[in-house]
Amino acid sequence: MTTAYDWTGRIGDVWAEEWRRTDRSFTNLTPYLNAAILSVAIPQTRKIIDIGCGAGATSLATAQAIPTAQITGIDLSPTLIEIAKHRAKTSSNASFECADITAAAPNHAPIDLYVSRHGVMFFADPVAAFTTLAEAAAPDATLVFTCFADRAANRWATEIITATGGNADAPASTAPGPFAFADPTYVASILEKSDWHVASPERVEFAYRxxxxxxxxxxxxxxxxxxxxxxxxxxxxxxxxxxxxxxxxxxxxxxxxxxxxxxxxxxxxxxxxxxxx
Known part of the structure; x- marks a missing residue:
């Protein structure tokens, strides 16, 4: 299980040191997420929050694609936020904040659009978290995010676990972590309980670089x-x-x-x- 403490400490620091390679790993997925974000943006979309923004890749891409909106990337890791701020020096409509999204979202209300690249699988209480996001959202707000599908389909995980002595066939878990949202039925239930109306998710097969x-x-x-x-x-x-x-x-x-x-x-x-x- 990955906790908030992990992201504010050692794990967040390592990801900050490795931000170029972590961004690279999603090279072949990012275009699908960016397209999904643009497909739901409307002229009235003015305030966008990037949940678990990391080093800011999705925030900056969204800011460039939707120049009439103000994008705020929010992450628990102070080191990742510092990198994101540095990368955003020439952006007029992207900013970054080190905070817990559930505490920060009400301060940005009403929010027109939430986006996230693999940043929503770490909530200790997902229903409470997504309910808070809904409460801070504008009446016609939209939420777009990506998460890993089942572990068996992600060979980078199963083969690496096996190579280093782990059990790749361990039972699936919904504890906070990279595969917490692998089961679409579970995720749909969370979102419906949190006052979000969901469409069937799109499954994307991609090469993890x-x-x-x-x-x-x-x-x-x-x-x-x-x-x-x-x-x-x-x-x-x-x-x-x-x-x-x-x-x-x-x-x-x-x-x-x-x-x-x-x-x-x-x-x-x-x-x-x-x-x-």
């Missing part, structure tokens, strides 16, 4: 040693076991190399919901 450059396999292994399910196993292992983890991880990444990239099969949901009238 973890390495590129002159030695993409080494790049991928280094990335997985810092971010994701292998990182803690490698960090906590004894030296001999750590070497075995890295050797197996290298073999897995090499299988998914194509030219100067390493990309794993992945799948995500794109959800669109409207505030219930």
């Amino acid at each position: 973890v390495g590129d450059g002159a030695d993409p396999v080494a790049d991928a292994v280094d990335y997985f040693s810092r971010i994701g399910p292998a990182a803690s196993a490698i960090r906590d292992a004894a030296p001999e076991e750590r070497e075995r983890h890295i050797a197996r991880l290298t073999q897995v990444c090499d299988r998914y190399r194509s030219g100067d990239t390493v990309e794993f099969p992945a799948a995500a949901w794109i959800w669109t919901a409207r505030k219930s009238s």
